[in-house]
Structures are given as C-alpha cells and as structure tokens.
Amino acid sequence: MATMNILILVCLGYVVLLFGVAFAADRMAAAGRGRWLRSPLIYTLSLSIYCTAWTFYGAVGSAARSGLEFVTIYLGPTLVMISWWWGLRKLVRVGRSQRVTSIADLISSRYGKSNTLAICVTILAVLGGTPYIALQLQSITLSFSIFAEADPSGLYREGASVFWVAAGLAVFAILFGTRNLDANERHHGVVTAIALESVVKLFALLAVGIFVVWGIAGGVTPMMERIDASEIGRWNVDAGRWMTITFLSAAAFVCLPRMFQVMVVENDDEAHLRTAAWAFPLYLLLMSLFVVPIAVVGLDLLPAGSNPDLFVLTVPLSQGNDWLAMLSFIGGFSSATSMVIVTAMALSTMVSNHVVMPIWLNTRERRSSISGDVRNVVLMARRISIAAIMALGFFYYRLSGGGAALASIGLVAFAGISQILPALVGGLFWRGATRTGALVGLSVGFGLWVYTLLLPGMGGGIMSASVIENGPFGMGWLRPQALFGLEGLDPMTHTVLWSLSLNALAFCVASLLSFPSPLERLQGAQFVNVFDHSVAPGGWTGSVAQSEDLMIMTQRILGAAPAQEFFQAEAERQGVRGRLPEPTPGFLERLERELSGSVGAATAHAMIGQIVGGSSVSVEDLLAVADESAQLLEYSSQLEAKSAELTRTARKLREANEKLTQISMQKDAFLGQVSHELRTPMTSIRAFSEIMRDTDGLSADETRRYATIIHDEALRLTRLLDDLLDLSVLENGQVNLNMGEASLRTVLDRAVSTALAGAERRLKVRRSLPSERVALHTDLDRLGQVFINLISNAQKYCDAAEPTLTISAHDVGGQLVIDFVDNGSGVPADAQSMVFEKFARVGFDKAGGAGLGLAICREIMQRLGGEIVYLPGQGGAAFRVSLPLAHRQAAQ
Amino acid sequence: MLPFLGAALVVIPLLWPRADVAGLGMPLSSAMLYIFISWAGMIGVSFLFGLAARRMVAREDASTEAAPWRP
Numbered sequence: 001m002a003t004m005n006i007l008i009l010v011c012l013g014y015v016v017l018l019f020g021v022a023f024a025a026d027r028m029a030a031a032g033r034g035r036w037l038r039s040p041l042i043y044t045l046s047l048s049i050y051c052t053a054w055t056f057y058g059a060v061g062s063a064a065r066s067g068l069e070f071v072t073i074y075l076g077p078t079l080v081m082i083s084w085w086w087g088l089r090k091l092v093r094v095g096r097s098q099r100v101t102s103i104a105d106l107i108s109s110r111y112g113k114s115n116t117l118a119i120c121v122t123i124l125a126v127l128g129g130t131p132y133i134a135l136q137l138q139s140i141t142l143s144f145s146i147f148a149e150a151d152p153s154g155l156y157r158e159g160a161s162v163f164w165v166a167a168g169l170a171v172f173a174i175l176f177g178t179r180n181l182d183a184n185e186r187h188h189g190v191v192t193a194i195a196l197e198s199v200v201k202l203f204a205l206l207a208v209g210i211f212v213v214w215g216i217a218g219g220v221t222p223m224m225e226r227i228d229a230s231e232i233g234r235w236n237v238d239a240g241r242w243m244t245i246t247f248l249s250a251a252a253f254v255c256l257p258r259m260f261q262v263m264v265v266e267n268d269d270e271a272h273l274r275t276a277a278w279a280f281p282l283y284l285l286l287m288s289l290f291v292v293p294i295a296v297v298g299l300d301l302l303p304a305g306s307n308p309d310l311f312v313l314t315v316p317l318s319q320g321n322d323w324l325a326m327l328s329f330i331g332g333f334s335s336a337t338s339m340v341i342v343t344a345m346a347l348s349t350m351v352s353n354h355v356v357m358p359i360w361l362n363t364r365e366r367r368s369s370i371s372g373d374v375r376n377v378v379l380m381a382r383r384i385s386i387a388a389i390m391a392l393g394f395f396y397y398r399l400s401g402g403g404a405a406l407a408s409i410g411l412v413a414f415a416g417i418s419q420i421l422p423a424l425v426g427g428l429f430w431r432g433a434t435r436t437g438a439l440v441g442l443s444v445g446f447g448l449w450v451y452t453l454l455l456p457g458m459g460g461g462i463m464s465a466s467v468i469e470n471g472p473f474g475m476g477w478l479r480p481q482a483l484f485g486l487e488g489l490d491p492m493t494h495t496v497l498w499s500l501s502l503n504a505l506a507f508c509v510a511s512l513l514s515f516p517s518p519l520e521r522l523q524g525a526q527f528v529n530v531f532d533h534s535v536a537p538g539g540w541t542g543s544v545a546q547s548e549d550l551m552i553m554t555q556r557i558l559g560a561a562p563a564q565e566f567f568q569a570e571a572e573r574q575g576v577r578g579r580l581p582e583p584t585p586g587f588l589e590r591l592e593r594e595l596s597g598s599v600g601a602a603t604a605h606a607m608i609g610q611i612v613g614g615s616s617v618s619v620e621d622l623l624a625v626a627d628e629s630a631q632l633l634e635y636s637s638q639l640e641a642k643s644a645e646l647t648r649t650a651r652k653l654r655e656a657n658e659k660l661t662q663i664s665m666q667k668d669a670f671l672g673q674v675s676h677e678l679r680t681p682m683t684s685i686r687a688f689s690e691i692m693r694d695t696d697g698l699s700a701d702e703t704r705r706y707a708t709i710i711h712d713e714a715l716r717l718t719r720l721l722d723d724l725l726d727l728s729v730l731e732n733g734q735v736n737l738n739m740g741e742a743s744l745r746t747v748l749d750r751a752v753s754t755a756l757a758g759a760e761r762r763l764k765v766r767r768s769l770p771s772e773r774v775a776l777h778t779d780l781d782r783l784g785q786v787f788i789n790l791i792s793n794a795q796k797y798c799d800a801a802e803p804t805l806t807i808s809a810h811d812v813g814g815q816l817v818i819d820f821v822d823n824g825s826g827v828p829a830d831a832q833s834m835v836f837e838k839f840a841r842v843g844f845d846k847a848g849g850a851g852l853g854l855a856i857c858r859e860i861m862q863r864l865g866g867e868i869v870y871l872p873g874q875g876g877a878a879f880r881v882s883l884p885l886a887h888r889q890a891a892q
Numbered sequence: 893m894l895p896f897l898g899a900a901l902v903v904i905p906l907l908w909p910r911a912d913v914a915g916l917g918m919p920l921s922s923a924m925l926y927i928f929i930s931w932a933g934m935i936g937v938s939f940l941f942g943l944a945a946r947r948m949v950a951r952e953d954a955s956t957e958a959a960p961w962r963p
Contacts, residue, residue: 068923078931082938085945224921235923274946278939285931292924 007147007326014330015168018337019175021196022189029188037188038268040275045195046262047280048202050077050253051287052132053139053336054410056201059288061309063295067232070291072242074284076249084277088263090428091254092273094530095264099593102350103260103420109596110427110527111435112520113605118354120442121420125257125350126389128416129343131409133393136336139309140165141397143332146313147325162397169340170390177345178382190341191266197334202286204331208312209290211324212297216315223293230296240493248411248496251418257346258339265346340390348385356381361607412453415496419445422504426511431524433507436514441507448499453491547580550591553607566594673839677720681713723852727838730859737779737863744809744818745772747780751787756795763795764804771809774816778883782860786868789853790820790879797877798824814885819871821878832870 029037036042055073062070080087100106104125108118141162177190217223253259267273298311301318312332316324360377422445423438516524547567554563570581570590581587588608595604688706692698698706729735752765776783794805800823809818827835836858839851854868861868864883871878 067920068927071927075931078934082934082941085941227921227924228919230920232920234920271946271949274942277942278935281931281935281938285928285935289928292920 004147007144007329010326010330011333014333015172015337018193018196019172022172022193025192026189037192040269040272040279042191042195043262043267043272044276044279044283045198046191046266047259047276048198048283048287049194049258049262049338049342050256051198051201051284051335052339052410053136053332054132055287056205056332056335057139057143057309057312058410059291060295060298060311061307063291064232064299064308064311067235067237068292069237069241069245071288072245073249074288076246076251077253078281078284079246080250080253081277081280084273087428088254088273089270090530091424092264092267092270094428094527096267096270097530098526099596101265101353101596102346103255103257103424104350104354105596106260106264107420107423107427107438108354110523111423111433111438112517112523114435115354115358117423117435117438117442118350120439120446122347122350122354124416124419124442124446126347126392128413129257129347130389130392130396132413133340133343133390134397135409136340137162137166137393137397139332140336142307142310143313143329146310146317147329162394166390166394169337170344170387172337173341173344173348173386173390174383177341177348177386178379187266187345190345191262194262194338194342197338198283201331201334202283204327204334205287205290205312207324208316208328209294211319211321212290212293212315216297216301216319217293223296226300227292227296230299232292232296232299238490241490244490244493244496245411248414248418248492251421251500252414255417255420255424256414257350257417258342261342261346261349340393344386344389347389348382351385351389352378352381356385411492415453415492415499416446416449418496419449419499419503421500422507426504426507427524428527430511431521431528432511433524434511434514434516435520437507437509437511440510441503444506445499445503448502449495452498453495456491547582550588550608551580554591554595566591670838674724677839678717681717681720685710685713685717720852723856727852727856727859730856730863733863735782735863738781739777740780741775741777742780743772744774744776744816745769747776747784748772748787748807751784752791754784755788755791759795761795761803763791763798764802765791766804766806768808774809776816776883778864782864783883786857786860786881787818787820789857790881793853794820794822794824794877798822800824800876811885812882815866816883816885818881818883819874819878820881821871821874822876824876826872826875826877827870829872832872835870836868 025037059070059073094100094110095106098106098109100109104118104121107121108114111117144161173190177187213220213223217226254263294311294315295308298306298308298315302311302314306314312328313325316322316328357378360381419442422441423433426433426441427438551563551567554566567581570587574581574584574587592604592608595607688710692703692706748767756763756765791805794803798805803822803824805820805822807818807820809816811817836854838855857868861881861883866881866883868879868881871880
C-alpha cells in the first residue's frame with residue numbers, strides 16, 4: 001500500500017487546486033466579475049479560519065481528556081457573533097471608515113495614530129502568533145507521521161517535511177497575500193481559497209463523524225448509550241475553566257490578528273455580518289457535533305496510549321477506510337494551511353506597516369535625496385516579514401521539539417492576544433480612553449501573561465522550579481501560579497483573572513489620570529460615535545505647490561497608474577483643468593485613507609504630514625468633539641447659573657447686613673442726639689431753678705424772668721417729647737389714619753392761619769386759589785400738620801427782607817403736587833440730602849426747633865401714600881408734596 | 893437581550909452536579925443534547941434577529957434617502 005506516495009500526490013494536487021482557485025478568483029475580481037466572491041457565504045466561510053488544525057484535531061483530543069470542555073472554544077465566538085449588532089458591527093464600521101489594515105493599526109489609529117502602541121500590539125501578536133504557527137506545523141507533521149507509520153517504504157523524514165510545508169505555505173501567502181497593496185482591493189484570491197478550505201474541513205469532519213456514528217456505532221441511540229458508558233460519560237467540567245475558556249475564546253475571536261484580517265479588513269459589506277451572525281455559529285455547531293462520538297469511539301477502539309489528538313485520522317485508518325482517512329487528512333491540512341496563510345499575512349502587514357515602514361521613513365528623512373520606490377519597499381517588507389514569521393514558527397517548532405508542550409500553547413496564545421481586549425473595547429465605547437491608558441494596560445497585561453503563564457509553561461529551562469514553588473527570592477505572594485496568594489486555581493483561570501482584570505484596571509486608571517492629545521480626542525469621537533459621523537478625521541490644509549509632491553509620493557506607494565488615476569479622478573471631481581487637483585482638506589483626507597490602506601494609518605498620516613506640514617481641524621471634527629463638550633458646557637452652565645444665584649444671594653445678604661449696620665448706627669446716633677436735645681433744656685431748667693432756690697432776695701422781676709425761662713424750656717421739652725412720640729408712632733406704622741374729605745383749599749387755609757398765628761415776622765403767602773379746588777380724601781389733620789410744618793419753616797428760616805411763600809398745586813402724571821417755594825437763600829446744597837433726617841438742622845439753631853419736623857413730615861407723607869421732597873434750584877427753599885390723585889377720585 | 897440570554901444558557905451547565913463531587917453526574921449524552929439544542933436555539937434567534945435588523949437598516953436607509961439632496 002503506497003499510502004505515503006498517494007498522500008503526497010493528493011496534497012500536491014490539493015495545493016495546486018488551491019492555487020488555481022485563488023488565481024482564478026483574483027482574475028475574476030480584477031475583471032469585475034464574480035459577484036459571488038463578495039457574497040455573505042464566502043465571508044462566513046472565511047471566518048472559519050478560526051477553526052485551525054488545533055481545533056480540528058485537538059477538539060477530539062480535548063473531548064477524550066476532559067469531556068465537553070472543548071465546546072467552550074466554540075461557544076465564545078458564538079456569543080460574540082450573536083451579539084454582532086452591539087459589537088462587531090461597530091468594529092467593522094470603524095475598520096471600513098478608517099481603512100485599518102490590522103488590529104495594531106486599529107488600536108494605533110484610535111489612540112491618536114500612535115506608532116508606539118502599534119508596535120506593542122505587533123510584538124504581542126507576533127509573540128502569540130508564532131507558537132500558534134508552530135502548532136499548525138506540528139499537526140501537519142503528526143498527521144503525516146501517522147501515514148508514514150503505515151507506509152512500509154519508510155522514506156518519510158519529519159524534519160524535511162516540516163521544512164517543506166513551512167516553505168510551501170510561505171510561498172502561497174507571499175504569492176496571494178502581497179499581490180496588491182491597497183487593503184480596499186482586498187485579497188479575493190486568498191479569501192476564496194480559505195472559503196474552499198473551510199468547506200473541505202467541515203466536509204471531512206462530518207464524513208468522519210457520520211462514519212463513526214452510523215458506520216461503527218450503528219446509529220444515534222446506540223451511540224448515545226456508548227457515550228454514557230464511556231470513561232468520559234459523566235458531566236465533569238471545572239466551572240472556572242469553563243467560563244474562562246468561553247470568555248477567552250470570545251476575546252481571542254475578536255483580537256486574533258487573523259480573525260481581524262478576515263472579519264474586518266477583508267469585509268466587503270457590513271450586511272454580511274447579518275448572515276454570518278447565524279451562519280458562523282451554525283458552522284461551529286456542525287464542526288463540534290461529532291467531536292464527542294469520535295472521541296468515544298476512538299477511546300473504545302484504539303489501544304490505550306494512542307494519541308487522542310489524532311483520533312480523527314486513526315479511527316478511519318484502524319477500520320481500513322484509507323480514503324476517509326485521506327479526506328480527514330486533507331481537512332486537517334486545510335485547517336492548518338488556511339490559518340497559517342492568513343496569520344502570516346496579517347502579521348506581515350503589521351510588521352511592515354508599524355515596524356519596517358517607520359524605520360525606513362526615518363532613514364529616508366535623513367538622506368535628502370529620495371530614492372527607491374515606496375511601493376516596492378512595502379511589498380518587499382511584507383514578503384520578508386511573511387518569510388521571517390514562517391521561519392520563526394518553524395524554528396519554534398524545532399526548538400520546542402513538538403510533543404505535548406505545544407498542545408497547550410493554543411490557549412496560552414489566546415490568553416496573550418486577549419490582552420488587547422481592554423484597549424480595543426475601551427477604544428470603541430469609551431471616549432475617555434487615552435493612549436497612556438492603553439499603553440499601561442497592555443504592558444501590565446502582557447507582563448502578567450508572560451510571568452504567570454508563558455514562562456512557567458515553557459518548562460524548567462527558563463523559569464526554575466524553585467521560583468514556581470516559592471516565588472522569586474522566596475517571596476511567596478509573587479509565586480507565578482498563585483499570585484497574591486490566590487491558590488487552588490487552574491493556571492489558565494489564574495492568569496486570565498489576574499492579567500485581564502489588572503490590565504483593565506490599569507487601563508481605566510491611567511486613562512482617567514492622563515489627558516488625551518487633540519488628535520486622540522478627534523479619533524476617539526470618530527470611533528465611539530462612528531454611526532453618527534463616518535468621516536475620516538484630521539483634516540489637512542495645503543497649497544497647490546504640494547500637489548506635485550503628493551503625486552510623487554502616491555506614485556511610489558500605490559504605483560504609477562493607480563496614483564495617476566486617483567489624482568485624475570480627484571481633479572475631475574474638483575473641476576480643475578489638468579491632472580493635479582487642489583490639495584483641499586477633502587482630497588487630502590481621501591488620499592490619506594487611500595494610502596493608509598497600503599501602509600497603515602500611522603505611516604500614511606506621517607507621510608502626508610511630512611509634505612503638507614500642519615494639519616487642521618474641520619468643522620465636522622469640532623462638532624464631533626463638541627458633542628462631548630456640549631455635555632460639559634451644559635453641566636458647566638448649570639454650575640454657572642447656580643454660582644450666579646449664590647452670588648446674588650450673597651449680595652442681598654451683604655446689602656441686608658449693611659442696612660442693619662446702618663440702622664444700628666442710626667439708632668445709636670439717634671439716642672445720642674435725643675440725649676443731647678433733652679439735656680440742653682434740662683441744663684437751663686436746672687440752672688435757673690437752682691438760682692431761684694439758693695439765691696435769697698431775688699426781685700419779683702427776676703423771679704418772673706427765671707420762671708418764664710424755666711417754663712419755656714419745659715414747653716420746649718414737652719414739644720420735643722411730643723415730636724419724638726409722634727415720630728416713633730409713625731415709624732412703627734402704628735398710626736391710625738383718620739380719613740376725611742375736604743378741598744385742598746380748606747386744608748391750606750387752616751394750615752396758613754395756624755402756622756402764622758402769633759408770628760413775630762410777617763410772611764407773605766401767595767396762593768393760586770383756582771388750582772386749589774381739589775377735593776381730598778385723606779387724613780386731613782396729618783396733611784395739615786405737614787403743611788403747617790412747611791409754612792412755619794418758611795416763616796422761621798426765610799432770610800429775605802420781605803419773606804414770601806408761594807404755594808401752588810398741579811396735576812403731574814396722575815399725582816397732586818403741591819409746591820412750597822419761598823424767596824430766601826434756600827437750603828445749602830450739601831445739606832439738602834439731610835433735611836429730612838432726624839435732628840437735621842440747617843445753620844445754627846435760630847428758633848430752637850428740635851429738627852424733627854421734616855422727618856415727621858416725611859413719615860406722614862409715606863403713610864398717606866405720597867412723598868415730600870426738596871426741590872433744588874427754585875430760587876429759595878422749595879418743598880414738593882405729592883399725593884396720589886386716586887384719593888381725589890375716590891373722594892368724588 | 894440576546895447576548896445575556898446566550899451567556900445564561902452557557903452558564904447553566906455549571907449548576908449541574910459534577911461526577912467527582914456527586915458520585916454520578918449528569919450523563920454526557922444529556923449534556924450534549926442540552927448544549928447543542930440551546931446552541932441551535934441561539935442560532936435560530938440570531939437568524940430571526942438578522943431579519944429584523946435587515947428591516948431596521950432598510951428603514952434607516954429609506955429615511956436617509958428621503959432627505960433632501962445636498963451638494
């Protein structure tokens with residue numbers, strides 16, 4: 001039986017078929033035909049590179065060892081897919097609108113096009129991806145060796161076969177992965193080939209499964225009985241591992257570079273997600289449907305000690321079904337090759353865009369002359385990267401020597417790559433996330449992953465057993481597999497728990513503490529609110545002179561023809577004659593996106609920045625940021641309103657306080673004045689009464705004179721006290737108004753006669769009687785008191801030779817106004833404001849008034865609803881008494 | 893709701909008695925039936941949601957198309 005030779009022939013034939021399919025698909029896509037190449041079905045099938053050889057062979061092995069635990073690897077992605085509307089849709093939209101080329105590009109683009117971050121993610125991805133590639137090589141080699149054992153010729157050499165497999169895969173990836181540069185054109189050839197391989201591996205696994213269930217076990221029911229009777233026939237799953245691996249596979253499904261490549265970069269249409277949301281879980285379900293039966297039958301049929309990872313191959317072989325085994329081999333081969341090719345492509349894109357290109361651009365900057373074609377550099381960098389990554393995988397495989405150490409590396413790689421998750425999810429959903437936060441989080445997570453999982457897992461060579469047992473330098477709480485004393489956990493659960501939680505925590509804390517750059521803020525707004533405004537950020541401004549430089553640069557990257565086409569189209573769009581468009585912000589933005597498809601966002605941004613210089617911010621960008629600012633503004637305006645209110649209240653309080661202080665001072669002054677006013681007459685009364693008591697032999701005349709003085713002073717005191725009492729009653733508002741009706745003329749007649757009765761000097765009073773025919777309804781006695789006060793003041797203080805008082809009444813603006821103007825020198829300007837204050841007296845005390853008269857007048861007028869003011873500039877002392885006319889109307 | 897429902901379905905098996913703790917645990921065939929049936933259920937619901945989402949997107953598109961054209 002020349003199985004080995006046939007196998008090699010079939011393999012080669014299969015590879016040629018793949019080449020043919022990829023080539024044809026590329027041709028069809030280039031010719032614009034083959035709409036089915038962009039169908040959701042192809043998209044869904046290409047997603048199935050998630051199922052690698054590790055899952056193809058290893059799932060059965062895992063089921064044979066620990067029962068149903070293997071389904072967690074499929075359940076995680078299922079959960080991610082069915083929640084596509086909330087997560088993946090956004091990721092794909094962002095990826096398309098920003099033209100990202102890899103997950104490193106996405107992260108760097110989100111955090112202000114930071115290349116440092118991109119390099120970190122790239123390193124993480126390469127570290128996680130290389131062992132994974134080694135694992136695929138191992139599975140191919142192992143499956144080869146199964147056939148080699150059955151082959152009598154014994155020509156098979158393991159080392160050589162691994163080398164040729166690695167080399168062949170590298171060639172395939174280079175040929176189809178780096179044919180075109182623009183990510184927008186997508187790798188139709190590779191994707192179609194992968195879709196074909198997905199069908200093959202599903203078909204192979206289903207064929208083996210059907211053979212096992214119906215061919216060997218004899219139907220579903222006997223199979224179920226056989227399962228329950230087997231050594232794994234009871235539910236026995238570690239809860240921690242169950243949840244950890246589900247979570248981990250969900251995280252890795254999003255973060256793995258190869259998954260990102262097919263899911264986001266190669267995505268043609270967002271609507272494909274809708275189909276993939278149910279079709280891909282269905283694919284996973286079919287992939288895992290027969291895993292347990294195959295494992296159970298394998299355990300039953302094959303001798304103890306045979307490798308359960310290869311049951312998919314060995315079960316058909318042991319039954320003599322060579323063709324089925326061959327089919328299953330091709331299935332495993334498909335899983336391995338598709339995964340390796342896409343991983344190599346994705347990693348090489350990351351390496352060339354984020355490591356090689358920045359270095360190359362830097363060296364070019366130093367040399368003044370620009371030489372070499374960027375396009376070729378990029379392609380060459382990618383080809384070399386693919387070869388280097390494959391070589392790394394190959395050497396890793398040779399160094400680790402294959403075997404069981406590799407089998408666990410799949411999950412280890414998952415845990416490593418999942419460290420990107422906090423930065424990714426935070427970047428998509430939280431605008432506060434910053435570059436510093438992402439860097440710190442990634443570093444913490446990466447460090448913990450290396451320390452707690454990668455190094456202990458690599459055996460005694462790198463980390464000594466004593467460190468694992470007792471911690472570094474005997475510090476028990478730093479034991480790699482029991483960090484901070486958390487013992488008894490499965491190492492995987494332990495690592496995922498610590499690394500991801502501390503990663504997320506560091507990410508949040510550092511994000512909150514650091515301040516994002518303007519570009520970061522713009523990008524944050526673009527990413528988080530991608531459904532509101534899908535425009536590229538960071539607008540440029542440039543001058544026409546730069547268009548030519550841009551053209552030269554674009555030609556170097558995209559190639560001459562596509563670049564000229566692009567510029568021509570732009571020029572036509574702008575309506576410009578000739579081939580060079582104006583470097584408008586819109587054009588530069590499109591150009592940057594076009595270039596970022598080839599060299600990554602960070603590099604494209606830097607290259608255009610070199611030529612154009614400064615970047616400007618467009619109104620849309622500002623609006624995007626303003627969304628955030630608007631909330632802040634609203635909040636701060638609320639704060640401002642509150643603060644203004646507080647200021648107002650404080651001012652009112654201060655005013656009230658000042659008034660209180662003033663009133664208190666007034667009260668003190670008033671008391672002082674009252675005491676003074678009372679004391680003056682008291683002093684003369686006392687003095688004269690003492691004279692009369694102590695002096696003997698006073699004449700009758702003298703006695704009368706002194707008694708008169710005492711009497712006068714007593715009168716003055718009484719008047720003063722009357723006034724004070726009156727004022728206090730008025731001020732307290734306790735006065736009862738005695739409302740009555742009379743004409744103004746009557747009130748004035750009475751006031752004039754009272755005031756002038758017994759006066760020593762003659763005061764001539766001039767009145768205009770017609771205007772006084774106004775009926776009043778008010779407290780007539782009080783009003784009369786005011787008039788008497790004013791008239792007697794004029795009589796006392798008017799210093800004219802022939803004192804004359806003119807009284808006139810008018811109707812001004814609905815108010816009855818009565819003016820009392822004399823022909824004296826009036827009240828000095830500086831005293832005018834004081835005349836209505838208590839005890840205010842103008843000049844020296846001529847007539848011994850207490851200075852309360854006008855104060856009382858003011859109070860009375862306030863009670864009557866009117867006012868009394870001093871009228872300056874009337875030639876003499878002039879007072880105006882106003883009364884509301886409503887009183888008059890009420891009287892009529 | 894869908895992700896939470898899915899997560900709940902996935903976590904339920906953890907409540908089952910384990911073989912090493914309770915002597916005889918849940919038979920593996922029943923566990924398989926439960927997992928695959930709930931899995932298929934999730935796929936079905938996701939399919940229905942896809943149809944609903946299609947209508948949602950179509951409506952969104954219609955509303956943007958109806959908007960006046962701006963240069």
